[in-house]
Amino acid sequence: MRVLAFIIVCLTGALLLYGTGxxxxxxxxxxxxxxxxxxxxxxxxxxxxxxxxLVTAVLADYRGFDTMFETAVVFCAGLACFLLLRDFRxxxxxxxxxxxxxxxxxxxxxxxxxxxxxxxxHMDKNWVPSDLIIKSVCRILIPFIQIxxxxxxxxxxxxxxxxxxxxVIFGSxxxxxAISYDLKTLVRRIKEKVLGIWAAVGVLIYVGIAAxxxxxxxxxxxxxxxxxxxxxxxHVRALGMLGVEIGVxxxxxxxxxxxxxxxxxxxxxxxGL
Amino acid sequence: MDxxxxxxxxxxxxxxxxxxxxAWIEERLSYPIAVIGLAISTFSAIMTLMTVxxxxxxxxxxxxxxxxxxxxxxxxxxNAMVLLLVSGIAFLNLIxxxxxxxQETSDRAGSFYTIYLLFVTGLLGVTAxxxxxxxxxxxxxxxxTSYAMVALGDKDRGPLASxxxxxxxxxxxxxxxxxxxxxxxxxxSLNMMDVAGILPALKGxxxxxxxxxxxxxxxWIKMALFPMHVWLPNAYxxxxxxxxxxxxxLMTKVMVYVMIRLMVTVFGFEYIFETLNIADAVxxxxxxxxLAGGVMALAQKNLKKMLTYIIVCxxxxxxxxxxxxxxxxxxxxxxxxLNDAIMTFALFLAVGNMVYKLKKVDLTDLKGLFGxxxxxMTGFVLAAFSIIGVPPTCGFFSKWYLxxxxxxxxxxHFAAALIISSLICAVLFFKVFEICFFEPxxxxxxxxxxxxxxxxxxAPISMLIIxxxxxxxxxxxxxxxxxxxxxxxxxxxx
Numbered sequence: 001m002r003v004l005a006f007i008i009v010c011l012t013g014a015l016l017l018y019g020t021g022x023x024x025x026x027x028x029x030x031x032x033x034x035x036x037x038x039x040x041x042x043x044x045x046x047x048x049x050x051x052x053x054l055v056t057a058v059l060a061d062y063r064g065f066d067t068m069f070e071t072a073v074v075f076c077a078g079l080a081c082f083l084l085l086r087d088f089r090x091x092x093x094x095x096x097x098x099x100x101x102x103x104x105x106x107x108x109x110x111x112x113x114x115x116x117x118x119x120x121x122h123m124d125k126n127w128v129p130s131d132l133i134i135k136s137v138c139r140i141l142i143p144f145i146q147i148x149x150x151x152x153x154x155x156x157x158x159x160x161x162x163x164x165x166x167x168v169i170f171g172s173x174x175x176x177x178a179i180s181y182d183l184k185t186l187v188r189r190i191k192e193k194v195l196g197i198w199a200a201v202g203v204l205i206y207v208g209i210a211a212x213x214x215x216x217x218x219x220x221x222x223x224x225x226x227x228x229x230x231x232x233x234x235h236v237r238a239l240g241m242l243g244v245e246i247g248v249x250x251x252x253x254x255x256x257x258x259x260x261x262x263x264x265x266x267x268x269x270x271x272g273l
Numbered sequence: 274m275d276x277x278x279x280x281x282x283x284x285x286x287x288x289x290x291x292x293x294x295x296a297w298i299e300e301r302l303s304y305p306i307a308v309i310g311l312a313i314s315t316f317s318a319i320m321t322l323m324t325v326x327x328x329x330x331x332x333x334x335x336x337x338x339x340x341x342x343x344x345x346x347x348x349x350x351x352n353a354m355v356l357l358l359v360s361g362i363a364f365l366n367l368i369x370x371x372x373x374x375x376q377e378t379s380d381r382a383g384s385f386y387t388i389y390l391l392f393v394t395g396l397l398g399v400t401a402x403x404x405x406x407x408x409x410x411x412x413x414x415x416x417x418t419s420y421a422m423v424a425l426g427d428k429d430r431g432p433l434a435s436x437x438x439x440x441x442x443x444x445x446x447x448x449x450x451x452x453x454x455x456x457x458x459x460x461x462s463l464n465m466m467d468v469a470g471i472l473p474a475l476k477g478x479x480x481x482x483x484x485x486x487x488x489x490x491x492x493w494i495k496m497a498l499f500p501m502h503v504w505l506p507n508a509y510x511x512x513x514x515x516x517x518x519x520x521x522x523l524m525t526k527v528m529v530y531v532m533i534r535l536m537v538t539v540f541g542f543e544y545i546f547e548t549l550n551i552a553d554a555v556x557x558x559x560x561x562x563x564l565a566g567g568v569m570a571l572a573q574k575n576l577k578k579m580l581t582y583i584i585v586c587x588x589x590x591x592x593x594x595x596x597x598x599x600x601x602x603x604x605x606x607x608x609x610x611l612n613d614a615i616m617t618f619a620l621f622l623a624v625g626n627m628v629y630k631l632k633k634v635d636l637t638d639l640k641g642l643f644g645x646x647x648x649x650m651t652g653f654v655l656a657a658f659s660i661i662g663v664p665p666t667c668g669f670f671s672k673w674y675l676x677x678x679x680x681x682x683x684x685x686h687f688a689a690a691l692i693i694s695s696l697i698c699a700v701l702f703f704k705v706f707e708i709c710f711f712e713p714x715x716x717x718x719x720x721x722x723x724x725x726x727x728x729x730x731x732a733p734i735s736m737l738i739i740x741x742x743x744x745x746x747x748x749x750x751x752x753x754x755x756x757x758x759x760x761x762x763x764x765x766x767x
Contacts, residue, residue, distance in 0.1 A: 015483055015486065015487075016483065019455055019479055019482070021479045022459070022479050022480045024458070031461075032458070032459060032460055032461035032471075033457060033458060033461040035461065036462055037341055037342065037462060040342060041342070061336060061338075062338055062342055062343050065336065065343075065344045066344065066404075066406060069410045069411060069414060070410060072286065072394070073414055075290075075293075076414060076417045077417060079293065079384060079391075079421070080420065083381060083384045083385075083425060084421060084424050084432075088380070193297045196296070197294050200290045201290075201294065204287075204290040204291075207283065207286055207287055207290060211283055211287065214276045214279065214280075218337060219279070219333065220276065220279035220335055220336070221335050221336040221337075223336070224337065
């Protein structure tokens, strides 16, 4: 079997190499990919879409339909994670820490619930005494990361960036919160329900903006017909793109957090990394 | 309204998102939202098919950009037919699914319907699009959702089946993507019609050849052509019933559609059958697939598993027919997409009813089932006749075209394999009938009565109505085969 696999791998490799024989040269300005479509985008995009960033114009307008489904793919991934990993059963054993003394209680009876408050705190089994330096640094850092994420989303039309990148940055700030404090802090700050709804709402913003174009008299995703709805009709396409990018950002942020929480806590949302 | 082509795909997507939100707020709303979404989609598909028959191919520009720049939906007779098939089956199955979802995954029904709708969105998008890369993105959605669904099925074996499916499925999708990448490199375009216009000038190019092979292998893996079928039987038989009933008839058939689309529209018959010389080899591969599928089906002890191997066998029919290189073979292959989807759906509906009542469907569990579930078994018998190819059920007509095509080309091995596999199916199904009809019910099921007076314990009425409707449509579609061929398939192939 292993020999067979090896032969198949070699054959596939040879096939791929054979195909490269007639590739255009690396960076050749006369290659079909550069002269057939790219030049049209480069020449026309600014004039047609009023967006200075070509990549965003292609991504969110010319091929915006692909991007919409890519967002749906991200949503699917988050949903699949939730569907397969989420475990609603109560955990049998719990650990608590008596805050004033630092004594740790191990409660084996799941019905006996100690009220968490000033005196007692939940504790992870693989709990590490919280490090003041890490906590403080992250506490200062997280707001800046989040503001930067918002900048990346909002400025996608003009400079490198956009919803996917901004969403990932924002999502990672949430993950940093979970790592520097503990998972409970994150889950307490942002409820699971909120994440689940926001993931869908993010994609819905994209699909919704695209779908509104149909009753307005245009084709699906044709931002230009939205002109009567916005304050700056000349830049209607740019505004449409900004709208869908915000949707993408929300969806990606929520999905990042959903995937992280479900994987590290084995679906229980109680303790983990 | 001119937006029907977009609505076919967008309605289930919007419904999926609303169902996903409803799952968190009021889970009972998810189901009606899903039904409305698919009803709109099916209605749009009917309208689109009628428009295409009346006034020819529809070009729908996404975001209003002209084709090579933007993404275009190009809907001709072939995909209009497949779109109606996919949305119709997904809609009917959703109605039949309410009870089985309640039984199997009641604690996360909202998420189940969301994934279900996203899967349908993916299949419809794959069918409607006229853009090679957009097709890949939608394949990604169908794959991702089906991995999740399979893992959600059987508690013990579902996750492993899903993992195998993930590995092989990802390889298949990557092959296709790599093929599209090669095509883009050499043509600079992703639009199917645009690429088709550029390719004839590049007839001898090795890059085009490799792109073609990569795309074909990609879709063959996705459609489970023997010997690339190993993921299919486990994935389909361990997934939740409500999902299996839809994925079994649709997923592989849509991939056959993709293959035919690439062959007819993108690369062109001239390139495939005159420049390349591999058609005979592929027909042999299809012949092997038919025989291997049949033989492996014979060895199964579980009804669901047995049916999944029959799917492997049927894939051989369609691939062989499409690669016959003549009009008769291609007609047979396209007609078989339609017929096979309906008859597999009918079979899985009947099996779904059995699973609902019996929990597991090893052949030995089926004893005395004619007495216990007479209506379900009637549907099962009709579907089985159609798979075997008994006239006037629809299965007979597509096989007839396939055999004629094989004889015209002189591919006698393929014609022989078709007949042998029909015999194998006959043996298989009569074995099942025998168990269901003649063998007395095993202890514990009979309520202490003798087996001649078994109490009827049928599946819920919603499931029975759909089963009956689909089984009867097997005969209706069979009787109207001539009309379908003359109004849809032959004009498409011209």
